């Protein structure tokens with residue numbers, strides 16, 4: 001049975017050459033995961049007064065709240081799949097501690113670091129936007145920034161107000177649903193029909209030891225191999241075979257093409273013998289190219305080399321000239337090889353080495369989240385009958401910090417609204433005594 005869920009069974013993923021010694025690890029290759037991240041709230045600022053013997057008026061001494069913990073995502077070569085996220089999907093940082101007396105600041109909470117394999121692209125699961133492409137060891141993305149600590153009353157002392165009873169609340173943490181997608185990093189990708197000899201090829205040019213067999217879909221998981229070419233090393237990715245209709249789920253589907261999306265060069269491996277079904281290699285060529293196009297028109301334009309495999313077989317010899325001529329006419333570099341006898345490999349590898357050195361690095365995934373809009377008016381005023389709604393990021397931030405039960409905080413808000421021109425705008429638009437004014441989550445009655 002060749003169902004797609006077989007991909008979740010146990011298979012070997014060999015990574016060779018990434019570290020000093022080649023190694024093979026037996027793991028489940030999981031390349032997609034959904035997680036939830038939540039940062040901690042900031043601690044509240046304290047309202048405290050200093051009390052000392054013989055000091056008539058102690059000063060305000062409430063300390064600031066500590067910052068909430070953030071959630072960061074960090075790329076590491078120590079991991080090679082997103083398997084861990086099958087078991088743990090929620091990552092939450094703690095809140096900052098509140099400020100206390102004697103000007104003591106609340107303790108900030110620790111950040112939570114979520115480790116992912118290098119090559120992981122982070123998406124917003126709700127909007128589908130790309131948020132980050134973590135393609136370097138140690139690269140980090142701040143997925144959920146921690147809330148800020150509120151200021152304690154000690155910070156509000158001024159010559160006109162020596163005993164402020166106001167303090168800020170910490171701002172709240174934030175929560176996001178993220179989708180993680182691992183897109184392996186390789187220079188060269190092998191694509192082609194099942195049985196074309198892709199795994200055989202990677203096994204003879206690198207230390208990778210993939211499973212090879214004369215039935216289709218032997219390869220179920222992508223596999224990387226490192227090819228040493230003089231001073232250079234080239235990372236090659238072997239993926240499962242494609243068949244006609246892969247884009248609509250035929251065979252193993254086409255999702256694993258994401259692992260060749262970052263390559264500079266594709267080696268399109270053809271079984272030149274046509275196999276026992278005596279298929280036409282040129283027809284195979286067109287089918288695979290059309291499947292690549294269905295997956296991504298951009299991937300279909302990636303530089304491609306025609307690798308005509310199995311020339312040790314008589315039927316391949318028969319097809320050689322016709323196929324070579326046609327593909328050369330189409331502008332492709334063509335290399336007849338036998339992965340079995342190693343004939344033609346040297347010429348192919350020399351060409352790959354030369355070509356790679358001329359090609360730009362693998363494309364990275366640019367965040368698609370729209371940049372923050374240009375600075376806008378400090379507030380907007382909208383009206384519905386006798387209800388006025390004031391919106392604006394500065395005002396809303398202030399409300400978030402505000403303790404609505406504290407009259408002094410409310411006075412501060414009033415002063416800010418006046419300074420920003422909110423009252424002038426209300427008057428200009430005809431506000432009347434008794435109208436309701438909504439500011440963020442607060443609501444009050446307007447009195448001249």
Ligand SMILES: Nc1nc2c(ncn2[C@@H]2O[C@H](COP(=O)(O)OP(=O)(O)OP(=O)(O)O)[C@@H](O)[C@H]2O)c(=O)[nH]1
Pocket residue numbers: 192193194195196197198199200201211212213214215216217218219220239240241242309310311312313337338339340341
């Ligand atoms: N005669 C001959 N047989 C080959 C050659 N290369 C591969 N084979 C055979 O072709 C069959 C398929 O080889 P694989 O390397 O597993 O093919 P694949 O493209 O990786 O196939 P999937 O993993 O199923 O996509 C195996 O029986 C290989 O021994 C070759 O150059 N000559």
Ligand SMILES: [Mg+2]
Pocket residue numbers: 198199200210211212218219239240241
């Ligand atoms: Mg294979």
